[in-house]
Amino acid sequence: MRRRVISSVLGGTALVVVAGVLVAFLSGQGQAQSDLVVELTERLTSTGIPVKDIVITRHKPVQLEIVLQSTSDTNVVAPDDPLFRHMTLRECVFFRKQYPDLNRIKIVVVNTRGEPIVWSEWSTERTIDPDPAWLKETNNADTAELLRKSILLHGMSLDALDVSSDSNGGQVLTVELSVQDVFSANKVVPKFIVGLGSLINSTNREQGTEIMMYRVYLVDVMGQPLLKYVRDIQLSRESWWQADNLTRDWFPHPPLSPQERGEGQ
Amino acid sequence: MKARYFAPRIVLVGVVLLASVLASTHEVLAQNWYAGNGRDNTYGIRANIQAPAGGIYLAQDGESNWVSTAYGDWIQAGWRYYVGYSVPRPYVEVVIGGSYDLDEYGTQSWGTAIEYRVEYDGSSTWNAYIDGTHRGGFGPHSVPRTVFALSEVHNNSANELNTQFSYVKYRNSSYNWVFFDQNKWIYDAPYSVTQSLYYQYRTYGP
Numbered sequence: 001m002r003r004r005v006i007s008s009v010l011g012g013t014a015l016v017v018v019a020g021v022l023v024a025f026l027s028g029q030g031q032a033q034s035d036l037v038v039e040l041t042e043r044l045t046s047t048g049i050p051v052k053d054i055v056i057t058r059h060k061p062v063q064l065e066i067v068l069q070s071t072s073d074t075n076v077v078a079p080d081d082p083l084f085r086h087m088t089l090r091e092c093v094f095f096r097k098q099y100p101d102l103n104r105i106k107i108v109v110v111n112t113r114g115e116p117i118v119w120s121e122w123s124t125e126r127t128i129d130p131d132p133a134w135l136k137e138t139n140n141a142d143t144a145e146l147l148r149k150s151i152l153l154h155g156m157s158l159d160a161l162d163v164s165s166d167s168n169g170g171q172v173l174t175v176e177l178s179v180q181d182v183f184s185a186n187k188v189v190p191k192f193i194v195g196l197g198s199l200i201n202s203t204n205r206e207q208g209t210e211i212m213m214y215r216v217y218l219v220d221v222m223g224q225p226l227l228k229y230v231r232d233i234q235l236s237r238e239s240w241w242q243a244d245n246l247t248r249d250w251f252p253h254p255p256l257s258p259q260e261r262g263e264g265q
Numbered sequence: 266m267k268a269r270y271f272a273p274r275i276v277l278v279g280v281v282l283l284a285s286v287l288a289s290t291h292e293v294l295a296q297n298w299y300a301g302n303g304r305d306n307t308y309g310i311r312a313n314i315q316a317p318a319g320g321i322y323l324a325q326d327g328e329s330n331w332v333s334t335a336y337g338d339w340i341q342a343g344w345r346y347y348v349g350y351s352v353p354r355p356y357v358e359v360v361i362g363g364s365y366d367l368d369e370y371g372t373q374s375w376g377t378a379i380e381y382r383v384e385y386d387g388s389s390t391w392n393a394y395i396d397g398t399h400r401g402g403f404g405p406h407s408v409p410r411t412v413f414a415l416s417e418v419h420n421n422s423a424n425e426l427n428t429q430f431s432y433v434k435y436r437n438s439s440y441n442w443v444f445f446d447q448n449k450w451i452y453d454a455p456y457s458v459t460q461s462l463y464y465q466y467r468t469y470g471p
Contacts, residue, residue: 076363085364106402109364117362121390121402127371190296190420194326198349236354236369249296249420250326251367252345252358254335254413255451 033062036099040064043091047167049084052110061103064092073112079225079241081109081117083215086230086239089122090213093235094132094168096124128234132169135210140164143171143209150203152195153177154188156218163211170212170234173200177218182245185218185226190250197231204233298422300456300468301415301430303335303449309384309391309436310334310412314343315429316353318376323348325421329356330428330468332381334391334410338362340403342381342393344373347419355379357393359403370395378429383412384436409438414445416468418456426456426470433464 037054044051044066052069056062066088072078088107096102108119140163148161160176175196179185196216203209212234218227229240238251304310310332321328323346331343338361344353352374358367373379382394390404414433418424434442445464452458456470 082364082366085366109362116405118364119390119404120359120366123399123401190326194347201349238365238367240365241363242365247296251365252329252331252341252343252356252417252419253297253360254333254339254341254415255299257336257411260336 033059036062036102037064039098040092040095043095044088047087047091049087049091051088057106058104060101062099062101063104063106064102065106065108066092068107068109070109070111070117072117075111075115075117077109077117077241079228082239082241083228083230085109085118085120086232086237089120089124089237090168090232090235092124093126093128126235129236130212130234132234135169135212136208138171138208138210140171143173143203143211146203146207146209147173147199150199151175152192152199154192154195155179155184156188156192166212168212168234170210173211173214175214175216177216179218179220179226181220182226182243185220186245186247189218189227189247193229193250200231200233296420298418298453298456298470299413299415300426300452300458300470301413301450302433302445302447302458302463302466303411303413303415303451304435304445304447305411305449306409306438307412307435308408308410308438308440309382309442310414310434311380311382311384311394311436311442312414312433313378313380313431314414315378315431316344316346316373316375317427317429320375321346321427322423322425323421324423326419326424328416328418328424328426330416330430331358332383332414332433333358333412334383334406335413336411338406340383340391340393340406342383342395342400344379344381345369355381355395357395357400359393359401361403361406368400370398370400378431380432413449413451415451416456418470422455422471424471426468428468429466430468431465433466 050069053067055065057065070078070081085107092105106121109117144163156177156179162174164172166172200211213232216229226243226246231238312332314330327347329345331341333339333341341358344355346353352372354369355373356369379396385408390402391406392402393400414430416426416428433445459467
């Protein structure tokens, strides 16, 4: 009888201990995930990304829904939104080095009425090539000077060319251009974008620069944006916004519908 | 009397001028050439797309070979090959709500085929797959949609095209995969397509 009481007490105590450990573990994990959200929010907002909300949608592995606030009040994004989406993905991919449990993100852009304009679900487990650890220090002013001399503008005006350092290593090139109007832009944008890609690749390869990302902002004489483009070499991706009537001839695209061609059905 | 002589000449000069303006406009606008087949009213598309053994000649820019939703926004998966690439690169391109994304995923060897697929998941989201691997979910993108499995040559019609599309299927409203069954052929000269089967064809040219 006594033995049975002792074993019951011991069994009960063990159960309480196990439950306690489990609760402590889970609350620790919960705390770690809350920290992840706080840290990621800080990281994104500090780079100017308009984060509206970050919600953990799954705990193991961690999946996040990141809501970005657009300035658009329609079902079409504002010119800066695609670049914000890209930077959000990039930051999350690099952030995964700190939080390997961060597995997948859904980025939702909402308009001023709170309606989703676009969403994308991506894995954060992506190849980063080259790895930041391989990048060496480079002089941004020298790189900018080098590119100012070699960039082919095809008649567009170069308003600014700047090279800065990325927080994840590497250099970031920003090129600001202007043209008379969209018709002038359509004649040169395809060859400019293709040419700039080749120039950056060869400059990195032959001149020892470490440009891992570049942005192109193109406006017309009235200052109206025609193109806001970013290419991320480390993640092998491009994101952009473009004016409706800007040419699509520099990237793959399906044929237009009979209505879009103005032919009716 | 003079007017009688001049009127036809003015008309002739006008026609010649108009023709040359149209020709030059066409030259500026017709920067892409398509070849392949399509299907209306679908909930997805998949195809095995081969990169030709031995590579292809490019005079300028490049080409892409893909499956895609179309008409309005689109979600596309395929391989592309541009000047400066040593081998084709699989990619997913998405255009929704004025936001453009293009992600490349590794390489595709010459002489091999990879399955590319985009499909509706039932909740305004479409998923893209390359060789069975999920490469993202995107929305909102409505159904049903017209889809295409095409080759697209960019900016220079001297670029060589030689792509085999096999097992080209669409997803019907019951979410079953069915072989392409419609005559929705597209082929912009100087490119062409073998048309013996709607779901198995080779695009080629110039």
